[in-house]
Amino acid sequence: MYANRASLIRMLILLLIWKCSPLELLACTTAVISGNATADGRPLLWKNRDTSASHNEVILLTAGPLRAVAVVNAGARKSAWMGMNEAGFCIENSLSKDLSIKGKKSGPANGRFMKQALQTCKTVADFKKLLDETNKTGRRTLSNFGVIDAQGGAALFETGPNSYTMFDANDPATAPHGYIVRSNFATTARDFPANPTPEQLGKIYSAERYSQACSRLDLQKAKGITVDYLIRNLTRDLSSKTGTPWPGTVNGSKQKLPAIIKTNNTISRTTTVSAAVFQGVKPGEDPSLATMWTILGDPSFSIAVPCWVAVQDIADPLADDNGAALGEIAITLRAWSKTDDGKGIKTEYLPGIWSDLWPVEDQILKLTQSFQQGRREHGYSADAITRFHQKMALLAMTAMQKELRDMKQAALALPTPPPPRFAPVKKTIVIP
Known part of the structure; x- marks a missing residue:
C-alpha cells in the first residue's frame, strides 16, 4: 500500500512539473523552406528538438510499406520525432498546445503519427490525405508538422485532434519569402496571420525563438538559404531576449562572450536534445539523394552527420538503445558548462569547443557535397553509401572523443579546493 501511495505521489509530482515547466517540454523551433528560397533549388526542412527525453538515437524503420530513417528517443520504436523515407518525404514537428480541444481523444499522438506518415506517405499530398482520413478516425495531435517531398512540395500543417490548416511554402501569398517558421504556437489558434510579426506575437511563449529564426533566415534570403547555413547559424543560434545575438556566438559580433548565456529564449538551449536539417531533391532527381543531417545532443556541443535511407545500417556512433555515443558525449560536454x-x-x-569541432563539421559538409555530386552523376550502391555514412560518423565521433578527453584534462587541471576549516571547539565535552 505504501509503495503504491509513494508511486502515486511521484506521478503527481511529475505531472505537476510537466504542467508548470514549458521550458522543458515546449521548446522546439522549426522551418519549412521551399526550393524557391534555397541556393540550389532543393527544399529544406529544419528542427531543433527540445524535450526532457535527452537520450536520442537514429534508427531505420523497415517494417512499413516505405523504408525510413528517423530520430527517436533512445530505445523507443513506437514514435519518430523527425525523419525521411525512401520516397524523399521528410517530416518534423513542433508541439503546439494551443491547438487542444475539450473532450477525450483517441488515435495516434504526435510521434506515432509522424512514424505512420513516414511509413505510408510519399508526398505532401499524401500527408494531407492522411490528415483528412484521421480527421474522421481520430488523432491526439497538437502539432505544427513541417513536410517536404521529392516533387518540390514544402508545407506546414497546424494540426489539432480533428482539424488542420495547411500553409504552402511555395505559395507567395502564404510565404512571400519562400519559408514558414514555427516555434510553439499555432497562428490559427490565435487569429494571427501566417507569418506574424514580433509586435503581433506580443509576449506569448516561444515568440522570441520564432522571431530569431525569422531574422536569421531573412539575413540569408538574398543569397539563398543553404544546408550549411541552417546547420551552423540556425541550430546554434544564441540570441538575447531582444533578438540580438550574443557577442562571440556564431551570429554575434566578434567580441568576447559574456560569462554566462541564459538560454530561456535562445534557439540552442539547455533543453535541446537533437536537431536535424533535411535537404530534399529537385523534381526528377533520385529521391534516395534526400539527406537527413543529424545532430545528436545540443548542437552547440555536437557535430552534424549525414544519414540516408539507403544505408544498410546506421553508424554505431549514432545508434544505441541507451543513447547514441555521439549524443552522450554532447550531453557530457554541455553538463560541464x-x-x-x-x-x-x-x-x-x-x-x-567550437574551434575544435566546427572545422571537422566543415570537412564533413565538403566531403558530403562531393559525394552527393558523384551519386547524381554516377549512382552509388547501398554498400558505398553505407561506407561513406560510417566514415562521416567516425570523423565526427573521433573529434567528439578528443573534445571529451580535452575537457577531462581541463577538469583535472583545476586547482584542488582547500580543505574545510572548522571553528575551534570552545566547550569541553566530558565523556563519562
Whole structure:
C-alpha cells in the first residue's frame, strides 16, 4: 500500500512539473523552406528538438510499406520525432498546445503519427490525405508538422485532434519569402496571420525563438538559404531576449562572450536534445539523394552527420538503445558548462569547443557535397553509401572523443579546493 501511495505521489509530482515547466517540454523551433528560397533549388526542412527525453538515437524503420530513417528517443520504436523515407518525404514537428480541444481523444499522438506518415506517405499530398482520413478516425495531435517531398512540395500543417490548416511554402501569398517558421504556437489558434510579426506575437511563449529564426533566415534570403547555413547559424543560434545575438556566438559580433548565456529564449538551449536539417531533391532527381543531417545532443556541443535511407545500417556512433555515443558525449560536454540552475551556459569552454569541432563539421559538409555530386552523376550502391555514412560518423565521433578527453584534462587541471576549516571547539565535552 505504501509503495503504491509513494508511486502515486511521484506521478503527481511529475505531472505537476510537466504542467508548470514549458521550458522543458515546449521548446522546439522549426522551418519549412521551399526550393524557391534555397541556393540550389532543393527544399529544406529544419528542427531543433527540445524535450526532457535527452537520450536520442537514429534508427531505420523497415517494417512499413516505405523504408525510413528517423530520430527517436533512445530505445523507443513506437514514435519518430523527425525523419525521411525512401520516397524523399521528410517530416518534423513542433508541439503546439494551443491547438487542444475539450473532450477525450483517441488515435495516434504526435510521434506515432509522424512514424505512420513516414511509413505510408510519399508526398505532401499524401500527408494531407492522411490528415483528412484521421480527421474522421481520430488523432491526439497538437502539432505544427513541417513536410517536404521529392516533387518540390514544402508545407506546414497546424494540426489539432480533428482539424488542420495547411500553409504552402511555395505559395507567395502564404510565404512571400519562400519559408514558414514555427516555434510553439499555432497562428490559427490565435487569429494571427501566417507569418506574424514580433509586435503581433506580443509576449506569448516561444515568440522570441520564432522571431530569431525569422531574422536569421531573412539575413540569408538574398543569397539563398543553404544546408550549411541552417546547420551552423540556425541550430546554434544564441540570441538575447531582444533578438540580438550574443557577442562571440556564431551570429554575434566578434567580441568576447559574456560569462554566462541564459538560454530561456535562445534557439540552442539547455533543453535541446537533437536537431536535424533535411535537404530534399529537385523534381526528377533520385529521391534516395534526400539527406537527413543529424545532430545528436545540443548542437552547440555536437557535430552534424549525414544519414540516408539507403544505408544498410546506421553508424554505431549514432545508434544505441541507451543513447547514441555521439549524443552522450554532447550531453557530457554541455553538463560541464551548465549553470547550477540548469537554465544557462557558462561560456568559458565554448570557444575551444567550437574551434575544435566546427572545422571537422566543415570537412564533413565538403566531403558530403562531393559525394552527393558523384551519386547524381554516377549512382552509388547501398554498400558505398553505407561506407561513406560510417566514415562521416567516425570523423565526427573521433573529434567528439578528443573534445571529451580535452575537457577531462581541463577538469583535472583545476586547482584542488582547500580543505574545510572548522571553528575551534570552545566547550569541553566530558565523556563519562
